[in-house]
Amino acid sequence: MPSTVSAPPRGPSARPGYRAVLGAPHAGRTFAAALLGRLSYGVVPLALLLTVREATGSYSAAGAAMAVFALASVLLSPVRAGLVDRHGPRRVLPPMAVLYGVLLLAVVAATARPGTAPVLVGALVVAAGACTPPLGPVMRTFWRRLLPDPALLRRAFGLDGVAEELLFVTGPLLVGLLLPVVGPGGAVVVGAGLLVAGALLLVASPVAAGGPDGPGEADGRGEAGGPGGRGAADGANGPGVGAAPVGRRRRTPLGGGRALRAAVLASAVTGLALGALDLMVLAFAEDRGRPQAVGWILAALSAGSAVGGLGLGALDRPVPNAARLPLFTAGLGLALAVAGLAPGPVLLGVAVGAAGFFVSPALTTAYLVADEAVAPEAGTRAGAWVNTAFNAGSAVGGAGVGLLVGHLPLPLCFALSAAPALAAAPALLRMRDFGGPGPRRKSDPAGGPAA
Incomplete structure (x- = not known):
């Protein structure tokens, strides 16, 4: 069964935006x-x-x-x-x-x-x-x-x-x-x-129904280095280009190497920071006698995240994902540490919004790195590991800061919550050469992560 999906055509000067994303067939x-x-x-x-x-x-x-x-x-x-x-x-x-x-x-x-x-x-x-x-x-x-x-x-x-x-x-x-x-x-x-x-x-x-990520298909890049996959048949309806024969589906290990570990690490520290932030914002607002400010301060977080995510998607410069990941996690940690120095709810809202600016880009880049790191038939699991790391980090962050708030000054709580993201940045820089065993995208001519 031929694949029914394809990307919109791009000319040399084309600048595809979100309309092109949603305009792809189906x-x-x-x-x-x-x-x-x-x-x-x-x-x-x-x-x-x-x-x-x-x-x-x-x-x-x-x-x-x-x-x-x-x-x-x-x-x-x-x-x-x-x-x-x-x-x-x-x-x-x-x-x-x-x-x-x-x-x-x-x-x-x-x-x-x-x-x-x-x-x-x-x-x-x-x-x-x-x-x-x-x-x-x-x-x-x-x-x-x-x-x-x-x-x-x-x-x-x-x-x-x-x-x-x-x-x-x-x-x-x-x-x-x-x-x-x-x-x-x-x-x-x-x-x-x-x-x-x-x-x-x-x-x-x-x-x-089909595509290179369907179950039972070989790597979408083909066993012999050919493109494969894009016109492959669904494993349930007969083999196609790059597909394994029906009844002989292979169970592929997740793999992913350093790239997947980097994505999981970045996602975990992002979740930890956000899990801690909710409780710290509540404590800050109550300490200033402004509990009603919690809603709009956290709304600033979501607004900043939305702006950051849409801005990342609109970028045309091919900055490698391996370079973006440590920058976004460091930016999140730095903004969170600065937020603890805010003298009042208004400036806290501004600082939290600035922290939010790095949240969606960090998670989006982590998902992209994980997606690039593994074979197509393991793509859903790779994304699930990134998602699991975020949720686990959020739970740990919320529980950990709950033990600190009330016993330590709030600025110190903010700094401690920012520390994992800041500490992860150098580790991610050391891991930026994702030379692990994970397969490369054919669309990346340089052999590094796709932009």
């Missing part, structure tokens, strides 16, 4: 489906927290339920992504999404009855978290199929990161609108429905 509908499903990630956690709190009357029970939900979701993310890489999104995502939705409905049903055992609720919550479909990593894999041009792929990853940031802002707002109408349990049901609908629409896209 890109708009595929991205919209992914965003619909990923909106659930902003809805379900808050709605589930409120549901368990209302049923048990205990904040500690609700917090414990959300902790195990997050742990199951984060720690098993690479496993779920590996299933997608091995068997393909059309075989894995629909049953995973339906099971996730059914388990969330079971949580709502269990909490609707008084006297439900907390152990049962906890078990259902853990099971739901374990089944969370990896829509973000899958969409980033689809972007690679849609856009072989490195400049367009960078814009797509930047746009994807900014959109995800906005979804995590929009999700809680949607919960606030749903609560007076359907209550917290109804909001959980809506979140489950969003994910199931988005996942089913995503795998209905022609992009999910």
Whole structure:
């Protein structure tokens, strides 16, 4: 089956922007489906927290339920992504999404009855978290199929990161609108429905049917160095150029070498910084008697991240990703350290916005580095590892700063939270020659990471 996706043509003087990204065949509908499903990630956690709190009357029970939900979701993310890489999104995502939705409905049903055992609720919550479909990593894999041009792929990853940031802002707002109408349990049901609908629409896209990243296919660059892959058939419908024969699919190790380790490190320290920042902003605002300032200070973080992500995607200068990664992590750490010196909420908001300017570019570049580091059939797992590192870092950052706030001066807390990002920059500089075993993109003529 010939591939149905290709990149828009580029002339020598062309400056493709975000319109070219969304104008690629099937890109708009595929991205919209992914965003619909990923909106659930902003809805379900808050709605589930409120549901368990209302049923048990205990904040500690609700917090414990959300902790195990997050742990199951984060720690098993690479496993779920590996299933997608091995068997393909059309075989894995629909049953995973339906099971996730059914388990969330079971949580709502269990909490609707008084006297439900907390152990049962906890078990259902853990099971739901374990089944969370990896829509973000899958969409980033689809972007690679849609856009072989490195400049367009960078814009797509930047746009994807900014959109995800906005979804995590929009999700809680949607919960606030749903609560007076359907209550917290109804909001959980809506979140489950969003994910199931988005996942089913995503795998209905022609992009999910084939391409160089389909399961069972060989490296998209071809065994003999030829282009391969782009016109390859889907493994389920017969072999094509660069594809392994049906029934002889090989299970490829993740690999990735130093490049993947660098991407995971950058993502982890970015998550750690952001996980610590939320609590420090709250402590700062309460210390100044301005708790209402928390919302707009954190909104400045999201706004800065959006500007940084869109700006990165608009760049035309071919700065290697290996050079960008330490610069973005160092910029984030420096801005976070300076934020601790702010005398008031207004300047803190400016400093936090400046820190946010580096967040989306750092994560986007980490995803690009991971994507370049591994064979196409391991792309979803590589993205999942970067995502897992960010979430794990965020959890550690939040927990760690929670032990420090109240015992140390806030400027020192900010500095300590910035230290991992600053310390990671020299390590990433030493790792910038990504000479590990991971395969190179054919589109990178110099042999280094694609721009």
